[in-house]
Amino acid sequence: MARVSAVVAAAAIAPAVLFSSPAAAADRGASPVNSAGQEDTAGQSDAAAEQDRMTILGMLADKNIGKGLYREAQRALDGGPAAMRHFLEVGQYAARDEDNRFTLFRILENKDTGRVVREAVEAALGGTPEDRVRFLESGWRSAQETDDRIRAMQIYSIGGPRVQAAAYKALRGTAEDVRRFLEVGQYEARAQDEADAEAKRKDEAERKDEAKRKAEEEAARKKPVPDAHGGHTGSGKEAKAEDGAEPAKSGRGAGDGSGSGSGSASGARPASASSSSAVSASAGGDRQLAATGVGPATPWAIGGSAVALTAGAGLVVAARRRTSDGR
Structure with a gap:
């Protein structure tokens, strides 16, 4: 009975042992494959998240990034892989358009913005996000060139x-030439025009001063010269001419007197004639003095000469009488 029981028990457990061993082997072969797939998926997810992070960090490194885009990029970095993926696929475009609109409003606020640029900005603000991007990328350039011209x-x-010459040259050139004229060239040319105007003013002032000086000199030459009795003898030039001519007249008068005296029989007559002429010259009045410009001392000198001549003539007559009486 003991042997039968052992055989029956062995027969009963044999199938379970035989069938259970392949299943265990199958289980051991399937587990490594499933673990590798899960690890690959997790690795790919981490790599994609890291790539998104690097892309966002590159946006933040741009020095021209707008405030709206900077704010949303920081939020995406803080939110994790899903937030970063959403930012790159959807959220960044809304932030960029916000920055574009802000830039357009700043252009309108600039007092130097021209009419053509203003009209183009207003049209972009009223359009789509693509219109705003298109204006900022290329549209503003053509509008600005028109306003510059x-x-x-x-x-x-x-x-x-000089300003007109510089402007004409710029307008015949490129858009860069016009821009340079507006930023630099017009001020250089204006400074040259001001320097030319100042030089012209100085030349005109010097010419006026020279003309005034000549007029004053001419007036001084024509101004009457007062005589000894408060009258006027004419201009200084005429007075000099008359002063130079009067001695010649006096000399001729004296010569005539001496000639008549040499032909007379008596020596007293020439003295009397000279005396009378001297007296008449002295008493001839202020009219002759005013005409010749002779000073007030001249009549006294003439009178003294006449007295001397008269006394000399008397002595000559007395001497002749004594001689005749002696005869």
Whole structure:
């Protein structure tokens, strides 16, 4: 009975042992495959998240990034892989458009913005996000070039000679030439015009001073010269001429007197004639003095000469009488 029981028990457990061993082996072969798949999926997810992080960090490193884009990028980094993926796929475009609108409003606030640029900005603000991007990338350039040329024409119309020449040259050039004229060239040319105007003013002032000086000199030459009795003898030039001519007249008179005296029989007559002429010259009045410009001392000198001549003539007559009486 003991042997039978052992055989029956062995027969009963044999199938369980035989069938259970392949299952265990199958289980041991399947487990490594499932673990590898899960690890690959997790690795790919981590790599994608790291790539998103690097992309966002590159945006933040741009020095021209707008405030809206910077704010949303920081939020995505703090939110994890899902937030970063959502930012890159959807949220960044809304932030960029916010920054674009802010830039357009700042252009409108600038007092130097021209009419053409203003109209283009207003059209972009009223359009789609793509319209705003298109204007900021290329549209503003053509509008600005038009405004620059309009401004250069306005400066040309009111500028000086050098400003007009510089504006004309710029308008015939490129858009960069016009921009340089507006930023630098117009001020250089204006400074040259001011320097030319100052030099012209100085020349005119010098010419006026020279003309005034000549007029004063001419007036001084024509101004009457007062005589000894408070009258006027004419200009200084005429008075000098008359003073130089009067001695010649006096000399001729004296010669005539001496000639008549030499032909007379008596020596007293020439003295009397000279005396009378001297007296008449002295008493001839202020009219002759005023005409010749002779000073007040001249009549006294003439009178003294006449007295001396008269006394000399008397002595000559007395001497002749004594001689005749002696005969």
